[in-house]
Amino acid sequence: MYMPNESAAADTPSPAVDDGDVLNPDVPMQQQIYRQLRAEIIDGLWVGRTDFPGERELAERFNVSVVTARTPLERLGEEGLVERGRGKRPRAVYVPPDHEAGGLPVFYPEEEGSEYGYELLEVGVCVVPAEASRLFGLPAGSRLWQCVRLRVFEGVPHLVSHNVQLPEVGQRHSLEDLRTKPMMSILSAEGIDVTTIRRRLYAGTPPPIVSRHLGLYLDSPVSVCVMTLHDENGAPIEWIRSYVDPKLPVGEEVRDVRKGYWMMPTREAN
Incomplete structure (x- = not known):
C-alpha cells in the first residue's frame, strides 16, 4: 500500500510505489485512484506539503496512462480538495477539522439546537x-x-x-x-x-x-x-x-x- 512521505516539508515528488495490493480489477482505475487519493487527503496526509502528485506521477504510481490519471485529479479539484492551475503542481488544500475548534458542529445525531x-x-x-x-x-x-x-x-x-x-x-x-x-x-x-x-x-x-x-x-x-x-x-x-x-x-x-x-x-x- 502507498504511504506518503511523512515529511511535511518535502519539496520533491514521492517515488513511484506499487499500489497493487489495494487495486481491484473489477473497478475502473479512475475510480480507484480517486478513492485512494481522496482517502489520503481526508486523512490529512497531504496537509502542508508541496509534493502532491501530478498526472505523470500518478500514472507511474498506478501504472496507468496520463489520461486515466487526469480524471481523478479533475474530480478532486471539482470537490475543492485539490487546487490545480496550468503549469503548477496540484496542491491538496483540505485540512481535517479540529474536533476541539469552532466552525461546523460536531455530529450529534439526536442533538437539538436553535442554530x-x-x-x-x-x-x-x-x-x-x-x-x-x-x-x-x-x-x-x-x-x-x-x-x-x-x-x-x-x-x-x-x-x-x-x-x-x-x-x-x-x-x-x-x-x-x-x-x-x-x-x-x-x-x-x-x-x-x-x-x-x-x-x-x-x-x-x-x-x-x-x-x-x-x-x-x-x-x-x-x-x-x-x-x-x-x-x-x-x-x-x-x-x-x-x-x-x-x-x-x-x-x-x-x-x-x-x-x-x-x-x-x-x-x-x-
Whole structure:
C-alpha cells in the first residue's frame, strides 16, 4: 500500500510505489485512484506539503496512462480538495477539522439546537425501507409515514435525515414544525416520551437525493447513523437514518470502564 512521505516539508515528488495490493480489477482505475487519493487527503496526509502528485506521477504510481490519471485529479479539484492551475503542481488544500475548534458542529445525531435550520425534502405515507418496517413488526414493503429533511448549520448543509413513524404519529406533525424544529422537540410537544435511543454508525453510499443536497458525488462514501427511538415499554416510536458528510467531525464518546457504559459529553455552546 502507498504511504506518503511523512515529511511535511518535502519539496520533491514521492517515488513511484506499487499500489497493487489495494487495486481491484473489477473497478475502473479512475475510480480507484480517486478513492485512494481522496482517502489520503481526508486523512490529512497531504496537509502542508508541496509534493502532491501530478498526472505523470500518478500514472507511474498506478501504472496507468496520463489520461486515466487526469480524471481523478479533475474530480478532486471539482470537490475543492485539490487546487490545480496550468503549469503548477496540484496542491491538496483540505485540512481535517479540529474536533476541539469552532466552525461546523460536531455530529450529534439526536442533538437539538436553535442554530440548525431544516429543509423538508419529502413527506407522506409510502413504502419505507425494510429495516424500518421490521422495527414496527411489519413485513417489507409496508407503507408508513416518512419524511426526509436536510439539516443546515449557518447556511451549510450538515446532514440529511430519513425519519419513519407509524402514520397515526407522523401525520400529527405540522409542516411548519417539520421545517423548523428537531424531531425530538416535535414528539415531546405532542406528549410522546422517548425513553431509549439505540444507534449504530457505519460508512455507506448515499442515495441520489442525499448526494445532491450534501453536494457530493453519487458514489462518495458518507457516515451513516441509524437510530431507533423507544418508549418506556420498549415499543418503537421512530426509525431514523441520517447521512453525514464524512468531512464533518463525529462526536467523541467516553467510556467509564468501572461503570461499563459509554457516554457522550455535552457539547458546549459556541
